Amino acid sequence: MDGSAGPFPVTTHLGRVIASVPVGARYHRLLAEAPALSAAVEPGQFCHLLCPGAYLRRPMSVWRAGAQEPLGFLFRVAGPGTAALAGLREGDTLDAMGPLGRGFTLDPGWGRILVLARGVGLATLSLLARRAVSLDIGVTAILSARDPADMMAEAFCGAVPMDLRLVHDSDGSSDPAAVGMMIEAEFIRARPDAVFTCGSDRLLRLLQEIAARHGVLGEAAIEQRMGCALGLCFACVRRIATPDGPRDLRVCREGPVFDLQSVEAW
């Protein structure tokens, strides 16, 4: 945690945009200098971003962060908010509130993790995978996209070594049955200590079933429309299994990362 945050860990940070670049036809990446926030944020946490011209902030997973590193976001240009973010230019100010939510668990004693991402869900898992490699934890990453042009493997791992498996709708390789067989094969080849997923409810169900059968731990990052992102308004609830039975928990506060098996069908 950022030492200067004191008893008030969450605040709005005004960062200077240092890169604003389209990625493929539908995505965009933003890098900003926001040193205190970048040092404080953990993989799986998110920021609530002010989008020029839009009224509400938009929640965005942290894609790049670390001490002495820029803060980065990778997003699909979906509507007015993300279009405004994509319109930011070098030298502009990015108003990011954070760090928010509960991030992923990463045990330095683990030997290998498997991550399963669909579409821009890889933005949420990228920092986790890179952090794992820096802790000498092997990473097997299965990335699913519409077609090779929509795949952002480079944005996912950069120069960090990982075992990548790329699957696409265009050649049928991303079909859940095929992905299921691929995961099973990975479990035999190099059994992971934990699995992580983001970006698709279908892949989430698939991974729940396989991980449960093999007795492997897992976590999933999920999304929900947000108002405050601070736990105040209860806009962002999802049904989550808890020891006290199913509960509507706040994605912005108890999540966005939940135990893999606890996320109920939506």
Place this chain on the structure above:
Amino acid sequence: MPDLSVRIGGLTLANPVMPASGTFGPELGEVFDLDRLGALVTKSVTPEPRRGNPTPRVAETGQGLLNSIGIPGKGIEAWIAYDLPVWRRFAAPLVVSLSAPTASAFAEAARALTVEGVAAIEANISCPNLEADGRAFAAEPGPAAAAIAAMRGATRLPIWAKLSPNTGDAAAVARACEEAGADALVVANTILGLAIDLATLRPALGAGMGGYSGPGFKPIALRLVWQCAQAVRIPVIGCGGIATGQDAVEFLAAGATAVQVGTASFIQPAAMLQVIEGISAFCTARGFSRVSDLTGIALPSLQRIAAE
């Protein structure tokens, strides 16, 4: 430094700025010291546990927010056992917002909330009245007064009646609440609205209609404060689209004694501190030694003199 303190029917607040119900919680204490607020206002508490509405529960529309949260909560018993102790850690006066399906349920819940640590009860009478086909209590003077009168008989705590813009005659509802024993009015709750998602061609909110708040709602709320302040002698607390000290001063001038800030905290989490500082700076710049001197200053003078 101007004197920022205000009196709301028996309670003295250190400053006139407090959160709006449903947009606030102890979680905001991770952003700033909540004891800098004039008062704390809880989400509406209900007699029974409620799950709330289907998602999506919020949508942006114009310069504002449409919400249909649906007052989820654990019910009053669990609230007193688990949430009240958390609120007691703060020093600012605690106002508990209460929502109930019948006048007698309002009374029973008000009795249950009459415990140490609760400074006032805000009656969210904008919620559906099960005894009137689900029409809001605050839609008409009769049911609004019945809920307030029932509570008046059940608690010694100050009762603030939170009015709804979804009524034909806000001043009549305001007067009815005053006559029924309310100590103050909160004006106002959200105004009903709708947004269509053009991707799905369905309502943007899971529940269909929702309540509109934020800057786009401000002129409507301000007009309601103006009307209600002229109709009653009890203090009016203004609420709707306030994000800055200047917004707050408009409400004070239109007859409010204090203000509530809701949706603005979603955009700038420390908005309430900016509002406090902005009011103070305005008073200093314009030579008002007491913020209470601003209350009603824009009202037609005849009415103002009559009200005093």
